Amino acid sequence: MAEKQLFVVFGATGAQGSSVVKALLKDGTFKVRGVTRNPCKKAANDLKELGAEIVTGDLDDAESVKSVLTGAYGVFLVTNFLEHFSKEREIKQGKLVADTSKSLGLKHVVFSGLDNVKKLTNGELEVPHYDSKGEVEEYFREIDVPMTSVRLPAYFENLLTHTKPQKAPDGDGYTIAIPMEDVPVRCMSVADLGPMVLSILKSQEQYIGKNINLHTDEVTTEEMATILSKHTGKKIRDAKISIEDYEKQNSAKYKAMANMFRFFKIKSDYNKELTWKLNPKSRTFDEWVKKNTDMLTAILS
Structure with a gap:
């Protein structure tokens, strides 16, 4: 052999x-x-x-x-x-x-x-x-x-770190501050990447030379909040922050991130069909939240 x-x-x-x-x-x-x-x-x-x-x-x-x-x-x-x-x-x-x-x-x-x-x-x-x-x-x-x-698009896992729900300023539950307004966020679980790479390696003649824009789901911030609330039992809502207000947080990091969100709003060449072909066992946002409810609940303190 x-x-x-x-x-x-x-x-x-x-x-x-x-x-x-x-x-x-x-x-x-x-x-x-x-x-x-x-x-x-x-x-x-x-x-x-x-x-x-x-x-x-x-x-x-x-x-x-x-x-x-x-x-x-x-x-x-x-x-x-x-x-x-x-x-x-x-x-x-x-x-x-x-x-x-x-x-x-x-x-x-x-x-x-x-x-x-x-x-x-x-x-x-x-x-x-x-x-x-x-x-x-x-x-x-x-x-x-x-x-x-x-x-890769935005990770579902970002909700455990960079964009995790924060206590609402008015004390009424939690909010998610992702400045996308009503534009869906293309996203996926980073844990689902490995099988996609394996599929690419096994059919390399199809993929060498290609840029593959991955995503498995698209959800608005309001939809994210609804799904999170459903599975965690916590009151979570969209902070409804604009990109301009997000950018005012006085940091070069926030300016760069604001521009990233501006780009997200105009980027259109994601390939959801190919993403699911590369890994048919990928998860939707709802499926990922359901599986990770314990971790998500633990960060809501």
Whole structure:
């Protein structure tokens, strides 16, 4: 029997990377090398127990990237803008992996990319954590690396962290402050990504060279609040915050996020049908909330 080919996953202990590692291990087609900055953390040990090879890697170090990619068939790359908030650094990291993949002759890169918003809007909107990934997508193509970009929408899981319901100012339950008004938010569970990447790898001739705009559901903030209330038993409502009021929160971060929401309102090239084809077991928002009711209830304090 031929030896399994090696597939490398950066960010193996993060939300995207761990989903990919688990799906590949469960399928068994590839040997999996998970890359993390801290191989001693519990999440890394858990993946090791499932059968992954866990190694230390640094996206800022050329020798480190070359070492973890040597001998690989392909790689899943996710970069973490929130780790440093530097567009330039994220572009440099992505280009380093692109150059190394080219020099080592990797057969398939699956990149967690995003739109180059600044370019698409002729400079009217800048969203640094989008624009950087958009530039990296373009660079992969410029140097002719076989790459598929999976562009994730908002995560359902953001409701556990960045956009979790807050106590209402008037004391009457909780509110969700997502400035999309009546425009549906395209979204998905990041945990459903792994099987999608596996499907792409198993039909690579269909997907190399493509940018796939993923989402499994679309819900307005008001609909989110209704579904959350139904499953948690808590009174949760839409804060009905405008993008302009959201942006007034006096931070470069909020300005960038406000521009992201502006872009969400005009972006239309999501591919729900293909997303469900890549992972037929994906969840709707209602299904995800129902499954995670305990966690959601626990954060409502």
